[in-house]
Amino acid sequence: MRMNKELKRKIEEIYKDTRVEFPERNRMVVKTKKENLLPILEFLKSEEFRQLKAISCVDWIEEGEFELIYQVASLNSPLHIMVKVRIGRENAQIETIIKIFENAQVYEREIHELFGVKFKGNPNLSPLFLENWQSIPPFRKDFDTREYVKEVFDKIPRVESENEKS
Amino acid sequence: MDRKSIIKWIKEPGKMGHKYSLWAVYFCTGCGIIEIPPVITSRWDAERFGVIPVATPRQANLFMITGYVSLKTLKAIIRTYEQMPEPKYTVAFGSCPINGGMYWDSYNTIKHIDKYIPIDGWIAGCMPRPEAIFIAVTKLWMMIDKGAATGYIRYRKNYKFYRRNQEKLFGGLLWPPLYPVDENENE
Amino acid sequence: MRVVEFIFSPFLAFIIGVFFLGLFRKIVARIHTRYGPPIIQPLLDVIKLFHQKGFSHGVLFDLGLILSLAGSIVVILFLPLGGLCPLKSSGGLLVILYMMLFLPLGIALSGGEGANPNISIGISRKLILSLGYEVPFLLILLSVMSFYKTISIVDIVNSQKEFHWTLFSPLFFSGIAYFMILPAMLGIRPFDIVSAPQEISSGPQVEYGGKYLAFSCIQHAFSIFITIAIFVDLFLGGGENIFYFFLKMLVVFVSMVLIHSVFPRLRLEQALRYLWRWPTIFAFLGVIVSQIMR
Numbered sequence: 001m002r003m004n005k006e007l008k009r010k011i012e013e014i015y016k017d018t019r020v021e022f023p024e025r026n027r028m029v030v031k032t033k034k035e036n037l038l039p040i041l042e043f044l045k046s047e048e049f050r051q052l053k054a055i056s057c058v059d060w061i062e063e064g065e066f067e068l069i070y071q072v073a074s075l076n077s078p079l080h081i082m083v084k085v086r087i088g089r090e091n092a093q094i095e096t097i098i099k100i101f102e103n104a105q106v107y108e109r110e111i112h113e114l115f116g117v118k119f120k121g122n123p124n125l126s127p128l129f130l131e132n133w134q135s136i137p138p139f140r141k142d143f144d145t146r147e148y149v150k151e152v153f154d155k156i157p158r159v160e161s162e163n164e165k166s
Numbered sequence: 167m168d169r170k171s172i173i174k175w176i177k178e179p180g181k182m183g184h185k186y187s188l189w190a191v192y193f194c195t196g197c198g199i200i201e202i203p204p205v206i207t208s209r210w211d212a213e214r215f216g217v218i219p220v221a222t223p224r225q226a227n228l229f230m231i232t233g234y235v236s237l238k239t240l241k242a243i244i245r246t247y248e249q250m251p252e253p254k255y256t257v258a259f260g261s262c263p264i265n266g267g268m269y270w271d272s273y274n275t276i277k278h279i280d281k282y283i284p285i286d287g288w289i290a291g292c293m294p295r296p297e298a299i300f301i302a303v304t305k306l307w308m309m310i311d312k313g314a315a316t317g318y319i320r321y322r323k324n325y326k327f328y329r330r331n332q333e334k335l336f337g338g339l340l341w342p343p344l345y346p347v348d349e350n351e352n353e
Numbered sequence: 354m355r356v357v358e359f360i361f362s363p364f365l366a367f368i369i370g371v372f373f374l375g376l377f378r379k380i381v382a383r384i385h386t387r388y389g390p391p392i393i394q395p396l397l398d399v400i401k402l403f404h405q406k407g408f409s410h411g412v413l414f415d416l417g418l419i420l421s422l423a424g425s426i427v428v429i430l431f432l433p434l435g436g437l438c439p440l441k442s443s444g445g446l447l448v449i450l451y452m453m454l455f456l457p458l459g460i461a462l463s464g465g466e467g468a469n470p471n472i473s474i475g476i477s478r479k480l481i482l483s484l485g486y487e488v489p490f491l492l493i494l495l496s497v498m499s500f501y502k503t504i505s506i507v508d509i510v511n512s513q514k515e516f517h518w519t520l521f522s523p524l525f526f527s528g529i530a531y532f533m534i535l536p537a538m539l540g541i542r543p544f545d546i547v548s549a550p551q552e553i554s555s556g557p558q559v560e561y562g563g564k565y566l567a568f569s570c571i572q573h574a575f576s577i578f579i580t581i582a583i584f585v586d587l588f589l590g591g592g593e594n595i596f597y598f599f600l601k602m603l604v605v606f607v608s609m610v611l612i613h614s615v616f617p618r619l620r621l622e623q624a625l626r627y628l629w630r631w632p633t634i635f636a637f638l639g640v641i642v643s644q645i646m647r
Contacts, residue, residue, distance in 0.1 A: 130274065131237040132337040138273050146271045153277050156334055159284075159320075159327045169391065175400075183401030187394065211387040213378070216394060221550040224562040227405065251405045251562040 004028065004079060007047070015040060028081045034094060037085050041070065041100050049074045049081055052101035055108065057115050061141040064089045066117060070097070093118035114139040184227065184253060185307045191226040192219040193246055195239055198232020198259045201293045210296040215303055223249040231285070233293070234262035234269055235276045237335070244332060247283055248344045254318050255310075257287045257302055259294055267292065281331045284317035358439045359430065365437075366429045366582075369599065370574030371395050377610055384614045395574070399567050407563020414466040414560075418568050421459025425575035428452045432582050433507050433591060435598040445505035446494060449583070456576055457483065460557045460569075467560035475556025478621055479547045485628035486537040492636035493527045497587055500524055500643045510591035518590040523646040527639030528588045530632040535605075536612060537628060538580045543616040544624055581605050 008020040011030060018032045018040070032040055053071040060067060070083040087094055096119040097104045106128075108119040113127045116137035127133065136143055168174065168182075175182050194202050205212050206219055220226050223246045235243065247256070258279060261267035266277035279285060286309065289302045309315040321328060325345045333339055375392040382389025409415060430439045431449050457479050464472035497519065501509050513519055520528040537544040548556040561569050585591065585601045592598030619627070 129236075129238070131241070132335070143273075145273050148273050149271050149277070152335075156281055156331050157327075158278070158281055159324050159331070169397075179400050180404035183397055183404055187398045187401045189398075208385045208387040211382070211389075213382060213390050214388045216390055216397065221554040222559045224408070224560055225555070225558070225566055227401075251407050253405070 003077075011040065011043070014043070026078045026080060028079055030081060030083045032083065032085060034085055034087055037070075037083065038095060038097065038100065040083060041072070041097055044072055044081060044083075045100055047074075048076055049079075051075065052097075052104055052107075053080075055104060055111060057111050057117065057139075059089075059115065059139065059141045060086075061089070066092050066115065068094065068111075068117070072101075087117070092116065093120060095119070096121040098122065113137065116140065181310060185310050187216040188228040188255070188303070188306075189220045189226045190217055190228040190230055191223050191246060191250070192221060193223075193229070193243070194232050195235055195243070196233025196260075196262065198230075198293050201259070201296065201299070202230070202232065205296045205299055210300070212300075212303075215300065217303060223247075224251065226250055227254045229254065229256045230259065231256060231263050231279060231283075232259040234260075234267065235279055236274050237276070240276055240279075240282060241336070243283060245341065252318050255286045255306060255315050256283060256317055257289065257306065258285050259289045259291070259299070261290060261292050264288055264290070282328060282335070284320045284328075286315045286317045355439065358437060362434060362437055362439055363426045363429050365434065365595070366575060366578045367571065369602070370571075370578040371399075373577055373606055374570075374574055376606070377613075380607065380610045381614050384611075395570065399570055402567035402570070403564055405563035407561065407565050409565075410468065410560065411466045414463050415565070417459045417461070417463025417466070418561075418565055418572070419459075420462065421456050422568055422572050422575070424452055424455025424459060425572055425579060427455075428579050429575065429582075431506070432579070433510050433586060434582065435592045435595040437595065438507055441505075441507045445503075445507075446498060447504055449506065450494070453579070456572070464557045464560075469560050471553045471555075471559045472557050474553050475547055475549075475559075478553075478556070481621060482537060482544065482546060482624060485625045486534045486632075488629060489530050489534050489632040489636040490538070492633065492640060493531050496524060496527045496636070496640040496643050499640075500647065506586055510586055513590045514593070519588045523643045524588075524639055526635045526642060530635035530639060531584060531588060533632040533635065534628060535580070535584060536609060537624065539577055539609060541609060541613040543612075543619045545613075545618060546621055546624060549618065577606075578602075581609075 004022065008022075008028070011020055012018055015032065015036045018030060018036060021029045021031075023029060030040065049072040051073050053073050056069045056071070058067040058069070065086045066089055068085045068087065070085075072081050072083070073079070085094070092115075094117065096108055098108075098121065105122060105124065108122050109125055110128055111117050112119060112122075112125045113130060114137055119125065130138070135148055138145070138148075169186055192202075202219075204210055212218070217228070223229075227250065229243075229247060229250065231243065247254070258264065262269060262275070263279040263285070266272075266275070269275040270277065276282065287302055287306055289298055291298055294302075306315060322345060325343070326347055329339075329343055329347060372392070374395040375390075378394060379389040379392050428449055431444065431452070432438065433441065457476075460479075461476045464476050497509065498504055500523070501512055503509065509519075516522070536542070540547055548558060553559075558566065558569055581602050584605060585598065589601050589605070592601060
């Protein structure tokens with residue numbers, strides 16, 4: 001516990017506009033601005049939090065923002081840190097963190113495909129799961145999946161009915 | 167039993183052979199992968215029906231589509247199906263290939279697989295039990311007896327329409343058509 | 354009369370080979386406590402395969418398989434099966450050893466034409482495995498040929514009828530060594546590295562479909578028959594007529610199936626290390642002991 005409070009004090013001292021909270025036991029949430037993201041992650045990596053577990057994205061459509069969550073953990077401590085950054089929804093882009101954690105490349109590729117966030121500096125942002133995709137990124141909250149199914153899949157005719165006509 | 171009647175074998179060896187030794191490609195699609203190993207191993211033995219899993223599509227004549235099919239899987243299914251020698255039979259398990267099933271409004275799964283690959287028999291369930299799979303195999307035997315399992319003949323006759331559906335879904339395919347398509351299509 | 358012998362001998366080998374394949378699946382199924390397919394199931398498989406339209410990859414693809422099948426049939430004509438041996442006065446063991454090379458060579462030739470890398474992996478595994486079991490096999494043949502002072506396999510069978518089986522003579526260690534390399538020559542577990550369905554998608558048989566696979570199954574049946582027949586002829590006394598011969602082959606085959614059903618598959622370097630260690634030691638012992646106690 002004392003080590004966690006120590007960490008919180010260090011972060012809030014060094015970086016401005018940062019808020020650190022402990023919502024549950026062994027969970028720490030660090031909310032920052034976009035510019036502080038890379039220095040904070042480097043600081044955490046130099047402490048002992050060397051493993052990037054995942055990068056997730058939340059679509060806050062009423063506030064018009066995307067929230068990117070970088071989850072880092074350590075092999076020696078039970079603490080699980082989530083670094084949350086908000087970026088605007090129109091023309092969303094952010095720097096890549098491949099220089100610090102190399103395994104972020106695939107997570108950023110997935111978020112680019114499913115949400116539409118550009119990561120500057122990522123060498124490979126080609127699609128992973130979707131084939132022949134021509135609509136808006138599907139995990140956004142304004143994507144209507146029922147309309148998409150009616151447009152793409154239900155419009156393809158069955159083969160028997162074609163044959164009966166011709 | 168039918169398998170032991172020599173007269174039928176002498177009259178039509180091809181049909182009897184296709185009934186009593188169906189070799190299945192070991193290609194398992196979605197959720198149904200978990201139902202295939204119990205069917206093949208000791209408890210519900212599929213080898214007494216003559217059904218064994220083989221490793222390559224070139225040696226097989228039964229293709230089982232077990233569960234939901236996403237777009238990437240459909241590409242692999244079409245390529246595998248076209249490599250199998252004729253005559254070949256396909257059976258679809260579960261409710262997802264029939265009409266979309268649980269993923270009826272998903273953006274990445276196929277709702278009616280019959281538009282892209284010809285299907286001979288459907289089994290309802292989510293997932294069907296191994297006993298249902300055996301009932302399907304015996305029904306397939308009866309269909310082969312009557313000459314009603316004609317999926318591959320339909321594929322050959324209507325290949326134009328199947329290929330057009332496949333191309334509309336994927337926006338162009340990388341492999342050439344299996345049977346010659348007419349040149350006077352508006353392509 | 355000779356013509357009848359020439360036709361009857363491969364036909365008998367075909368029937369016994371197909372029966373052995375079916376018995377194999379049935380015994381393995383019963384060991385797994387399940388009902389298996391009926392014993393004539395391989396025959397039904399071959400009938401089905403002849404009614405399928407396979408794809409051909411070129412002329413050599415077809416011819417290689419025919420070469421392999423023809424090689425097996427010719428080897429059968431040289432073997433004494435009970436009282437039946439069509440070509441008894443030509444060659445003997447050396448010709449059989451030479452003609453047995455055609456079986457994997459034909460498959461390799463046809464596999465070179467099929468454009469699948471799994472085929473070349475399977476063929477390289479087959480050649481390395483035969484490098485493994487050829488070393489003790491040649492030592493065993495050397496000891497047998499120098500003990501009986503002849504290369505004719507018919508003479509070896511006849512002299513076993515007068516005295517006793519080779520297995521109970523000073524060549525005892527050679528018999529043990531031959532029994533130890535018999536799974537590798539048959540291609541069953543623990544040595545079924547060549548056609549491994551889970552690892553390399555059935556090895557050399559990956560591009561066969563339709564009638565090519567039917568010929569491949571028939572060739573597999575012949576090769577099982579040839580391997581066990583040579584063992585029975587050299588070490589277990591041959592047999593006065595067909596029925597005793599078949600009975601001895603059945604005993605050897607069932608023991609091989611029992612070995613197959615309990616072992617997993619070895620890796621290639623483990624198999625090579627095994628084949629060059631214990632069977633080779635026993636074969637050397639066989640050579641030395643038989644020369645001392647001649």
